[in-house]
Amino acid sequence: MQWWSDFREDFASNKDWNSIIWNNKEIRVNGSPVFYKNYFDSDFFYVSDLLFNLNNTESFDVIGKKIRKTNFLVWTGLRYSVPNYLRNNIIIATPSTTSPILAIDNQVFDVMEKKSKQYYSFLISKKAQLPSAASKLQKEFNFSLDQLKQLFILPHKVTLEPYVRAFQYKLLNSILYTNSKLYKIGYSQHDLCTFCKSYPEKLNHLLYSCSYSKAFWGDFELFWFSGTQKTINLTQQDVIVGVLSRSCPLLNYFLLVARIYLWDCRRNQIHPTINGFKAKILIKYETENYIGRVNKKMEFLRVKWANFQFS
Numbered sequence: 351m352q353w354w355s356d357f358r359e360d361f362a363s364n365k366d367w368n369s370i371i372w373n374n375k376e377i378r379v380n381g382s383p384v385f386y387k388n389y390f391d392s393d394f395f396y397v398s399d400l401l402f403n404l405n406n407t408e409s410f411d412v413i414g415k416k417i418r419k420t421n422f423l424v425w426t427g428l429r430y431s432v433p434n435y436l437r438n439n440i441i442i443a444t445p446s447t448t449s450p451i452l453a454i455d456n457q458v459f460d461v462m463e464k465k466s467k468q469y470y471s472f473l474i475s476k477k478a479q480l481p482s483a484a485s486k487l488q489k490e491f492n493f494s495l496d497q498l499k500q501l502f503i504l505p506h507k508v509t510l511e512p513y514v515r516a517f518q519y520k521l522l523n524s525i526l527y528t529n530s531k532l533y534k535i536g537y538s539q540h541d542l543c544t545f546c547k548s549y550p551e552k553l554n555h556l557l558y559s560c561s562y563s564k565a566f567w568g569d570f571e572l573f574w575f576s577g578t579q580k581t582i583n584l585t586q587q588d589v590i591v592g593v594l595s596r597s598c599p600l601l602n603y604f605l606l607v608a609r610i611y612l613w614d615c616r617r618n619q620i621h622p623t624i625n626g627f628k629a630k631i632l633i634k635y636e637t638e639n640y641i642g643r644v645n646k647k648m649e650f651l652r653v654k655w656a657n658f659q660f661s
């Protein structure tokens with residue numbers, strides 16, 4: 351019963367039961383929920399039946415004719431026991447005691463018909479929510495909800511290596527500690543960029559708009575061309591979160607490793623170079639091959655690397 355109650359509370363789009371007067375834990379007379387059979391038999395189900403648009407006396411005049419064997423004290427006691435936030439709930443339907451049906455996302459969810467798989471997907475959906483940083487990303491790059499979801503799935507699609515996936519997760523959640531952030535919390539003497547030492551080190555600056563990073567991405571585009579014979583023009587969005595407009599697992603993987611490389615350069619206080627990145631990508635290639643062999647995912651790697659030639 352508890353499970354059922356939680357499920358209904360979490361997923362139902364219409365919570366009419368909150369407004370049912372009887373046996374409602376929110377509506378207590380002398381500390382206990384109540385059930386008045388004579389009221390129930392006279393079609394009093396919902397708080398809206400208690401006529402909160404009228405005062406006690408006026409409303410009692412109206413209902414006195416409908417309900418037998420009641421008095422003013424019982425009536426006003428019941429009215430007083432309804433918390434304010436429930437008083438304005440207007441529900442017209444008659445409660446059904448026979449069909450356990452509820453509306454989820456404004457569609458009928460017949461609890462008798464549904465299979466455990468459908469319950470499961472609801473329960474999972476509650477756990478798999480976008481993190482709070484998602485709305486910031488959405489504003490910054492004007493993403494649709496669908497693109498946001500893709501964004502968080504992308505690292506899982508392009509690499510087998512947990513460390514690489516985790517890095518992008520940190521980036522998307524804005525929990526990489528740039529000097530700008532460290533300065534704010536008193537952990538750094540200044541907020542200046544590690545590379546150029548001229549601008550505040552925000553993530554966008556460090557990874558994209560810094561002159562050193564710009565130069566690096568220019569070389570990256572040439573390196574990509576030499577490996578694939580394909581020209582690319584990276585935008586800020588490509589650099590920070592990846593390419594969503596088309597499927598290009600290897601390019602997205604390279605972009606991801608390049609972000610990690612820039613972050614390493616920051617930590618080691620050196621300027622990024624394309625040769626440094628090439629060395630990094632070779633190490634990552636070895637690591638991924640190892641994971642691929644252990645987890646029997648070599649086919650994934652073969653397809654991913656198929657169109658790239660190291661020069």
Ligand SMILES: [Zn+2]
Nearest residue numbers: 543545546560
């Ligand atoms: Zn800079």
